[in-house]
Amino acid sequence: MKNITAKIGLLPIACSRFKGMGKETPKTYEERIQIRLDEIEEGVSKFSKPINPGQIYTKEDLQKAMDLFYNNKIDFVFAFFLSWSEDAIWIRFLRDMYPVPVFFAHISPKITYSNTEEEDPFIEYLSTGGLVGTLEGSGAFGRFDRRMAYSYCGNLEEVLKELKSFSLVSVLRSNLKQTNFALMGNYPEIMWSTYCDPFTYFSKIGPELRFVSIMTLKKAYNAIPDKRVDENINNLLERYQTRNDIEMEHFKASVRCSLAIEDVAHEMNISTVVLNDASKLLFEQIGLRPGFYPTPENKGDVCVVPEGDLGVGLAVYILKEISKEHVNIIEPAYVEENGNVKVVHAGPNDYSDPQGKTIIARDIRFARSGWKHAGAPFAWYVISKGEKTLLHCSQGKDGKYKMVVTMAEGIPMEHELASYSHGCIKFIGNSANEVFKALIKEGVTQHYAIAPGDWRKELRYLANMLDFSYLEI
Numbered sequence: 022m023k024n025i026t027a028k029i030g031l032l033p034i035a036c037s038r039f040k041g042m043g044k045e046t047p048k049t050y051e052e053r054i055q056i057r058l059d060e061i062e063e064g065v066s067k068f069s070k071p072i073n074p075g076q077i078y079t080k081e082d083l084q085k086a087m088d089l090f091y092n093n094k095i096d097f098v099f100a101f102f103l104s105w106s107e108d109a110i111w112i113r114f115l116r117d118m119y120p121v122p123v124f125f126a127h128i129s130p131k132i133t134y135s136n137t138e139e140e141d142p143f144i145e146y147l148s149t150g151g152l153v154g155t156l157e158g159s160g161a162f163g164r165f166d167r168r169m170a171y172s173y174c175g176n177l178e179e180v181l182k183e184l185k186s187f188s189l190v191s192v193l194r195s196n197l198k199q200t201n202f203a204l205m206g207n208y209p210e211i212m213w214s215t216y217c218d219p220f221t222y223f224s225k226i227g228p229e230l231r232f233v234s235i236m237t238l239k240k241a242y243n244a245i246p247d248k249r250v251d252e253n254i255n256n257l258l259e260r261y262q263t264r265n266d267i268e269m270e271h272f273k274a275s276v277r278c279s280l281a282i283e284d285v286a287h288e289m290n291i292s293t294v295v296l297n298d299a300s301k302l303l304f305e306q307i308g309l310r311p312g313f314y315p316t317p318e319n320k321g322d323v324c325v326v327p328e329g330d331l332g333v334g335l336a337v338y339i340l341k342e343i344s345k346e347h348v349n350i351i352e353p354a355y356v357e358e359n360g361n362v363k364v365v366h367a368g369p370n371d372y373s374d375p376q377g378k379t380i381i382a383r384d385i386r387f388a389r390s391g392w393k394h395a396g397a398p399f400a401w402y403v404i405s406k407g408e409k410t411l412l413h414c415s416q417g418k419d420g421k422y423k424m425v426v427t428m429a430e431g432i433p434m435e436h437e438l439a440s441y442s443h444g445c446i447k448f449i450g451n452s453a454n455e456v457f458k459a460l461i462k463e464g465v466t467q468h469y470a471i472a473p474g475d476w477r478k479e480l481r482y483l484a485n486m487l488d489f490s491y492l493e494i
Contacts, residue, residue: 027069027188030090030121032100033058034111034154035076036147039104043144051076053148054103057130064181065099069188076103083110087118096191097122097169099184102154104147111158115165122169122191122486124184125162127155129176169486190482193342197227197487200338201290205233205282206297208329214466215330217416222331225422226487228338230331231289235302241281241288242307250277256317261400263381271309271397272381278311279325279369286323293338297329298368304392312384312399314369326350327368328468332415336424336470340412343479344472347374349404349442351411352467356453357445361432364404364471365441372400376407376473378436386440404444406431410476411446411469414489418464423490425465426480427456444471451494459494 035054043049048056054076065071072093074086090098100114100123130149134142155174162172173183208216219230253276286294297303298310314325324341326334333350341348349371351364367386372379380401388396413425429446437443448456477493484491 025192027096027192028093029065029069029071029188030086030093030095030098031062031065031071031073032086032098032114033061033073033076034100034102034106034158035078036104036106036154037078038107039147040078042147043140046141046144048144050104050144050148053145058103061101061128061177064177065184068185077110080110080113083114087114090121091119094195095121096188096195097124100125101128102151102158105150105154105157108154108157108161112161115161115167120169122171122187122194123167124171124173124187125155125158126173126175126180126184127152128180129174168488171482171485186479187482189343190479190486193339193483194227194486196342200228200292201231202228202293202295202331202334202338203231203233203286203289203291204295204297204329204331205238205285206235206300206303206329209297209299211299212328212330212466215328215332215415215468217331218420221416221420221422226335228293228335231291233285233289235300235306238278238281238285238303239306241284242278245277245280245284247273249280253280253313253317257313257381260317261379261381264383264398267381267383267398268396271394274307274394275309275312275397275399276316278307278309279313279316280318282311282314282325283316283319283323292322293324293326293334295326295329295331295334296369298327299329308393308395309387309397310368312369312397313372315371315373325369327366327370330466330468332413332466333468333470336412336414336468339414339480339483340410340470340472340476343476344410344474346473347371347377348470348472349402349444351404351444351469351471353457353469354438354443356457360453361445361447362453363438363443363445365438365443367441370400370402370442372402372442374405376405378403380436382439384440400442401436402442403434403436404431404442404471405473406433407473408449408475409446409471409473410480411471412480413465413469415466417490421490422487423463423492424480424484425460425463425492425494426477427494428475428477429471456494463492
């Protein structure tokens with residue numbers, strides 16, 4: 022079962038030297054830092070499930086905390102000094118904690134004292150001295166080789182905002198290790214640069230890769246009853262404008278094939294299908310490439326991407342999980358004289374975003390071919406306007422994976438590029454030539470996932486967690 026909410030292990034480090042102090046004041050040291058700890062836990066619980074072992078004073082407390090984290094399968098540790106504290110506990114944690122992301126932060130407390138000559142303000146001063154502890158702890162933090170380690174400083178509101186982004190990515194990292202991707206058909210013979218090594222895909226990123234044949238798809242295709250196909254077609258006709266030149270036999274075949282892909286995915290517990298829709302075998306056995314992902318009955322649990330590109334499959338999965346938005350696949354087609362870029366892609370693409378524009382139309386690119394369902398209709402989609410994040414993922418030199426991220430603005434346009442889902446974008450901060458010069462220098466492929474919003478901060482965190490190289494253009 023996929024986690025939706027991150028499990029965050031809280032590591033609130035306290036000071037054994039101060040424990041028990043303040044008994045003659047309204048609140049002891051422990052009571053004062055507990056108030057702050059409760060406030061922190063309450064803030065964290067608004068977007069995650071905190072696993073709180075309580076105030077950490079001794080190595081025994083620490084061991085219990087690490088055991089609690091392990092048993093609860095946390096997504097990351099949120100570590101902070103409640104006051105100045107001996108760094109021996111912190112260093113032991115850095116040495117002994119199993120590999121997991123660590124978010125180490127100083128949370129600036131509210132200061133209510135001005136003169137510490139009296140006992141009460143002096144205990145309050147001791148209870149709010151976490152900056153000293155954090156600075157001391159940063160020395161050890163920098164000396165340990167914990168790759169998924171991050172630091173931050175701010176007031177509680179600022180820390181929680183950053184932590185929310187971090188938690189979103191950490192649960193994604195965990196889910197990648199629990200999901201299955203399918204390569205349906207084979208690697209594309211026509212674009213070798215998109216190939217990824219299945220072993221490192223599993224060992225470095227997480228998804229288990231299932232190799233699914235076109236014959237398995239054909240079996241599922243033949244098993245779908247006509248009534249189910251008709252119900253999905255009626256749903257599509259009610260929702261979208263339809264060109265009057267489509268042939269119903271081909272329409273049914275396209276919807277049936279789309280349903281079959283999702284059926285195979287559900288049967289094999291697959292979250293992302295990387296379909297080689299450029300495969301000749303697909304056209305020989307079924308006579309078309311499917312044109313209606315997602316089908317009307319899809320609940321958002323299956324992604325389908327084209328051309329056998331595992332990199333773009335990963336990019337779509339990542340942006341979909343982070344943004345919770347509709348994600349499309351594009352390849353830049355050409356630059357217009359005004360600097361805008363037309364982006365396109367044929368084959369499966371999410372057409373269901375109500376902010377975009379969809380028409381059910383013939384795939385005229387294949388209409389004159391000799392395949393059984395030549396010219397079968399598809400969901401002809403135009404990408405919505407607004408701020409967009411473009412994400413490219415691929416395997417680079419020495420086998421290392423990479424992310425390349427670019428920001429763009431979606432420009433309103435009408436349907437004009439036949440047989441391709443498409444859109445028009447303008448890069449933010451750079452000209453089209455500057456972006457493409459940098460992309461070609463980096464060495465990428467033609468495929469990008471595109472989603473509404475700005476997700477650069479989350480992608481930076483994720484790239485570091487997955488040990489990807491990361492480039493923003």
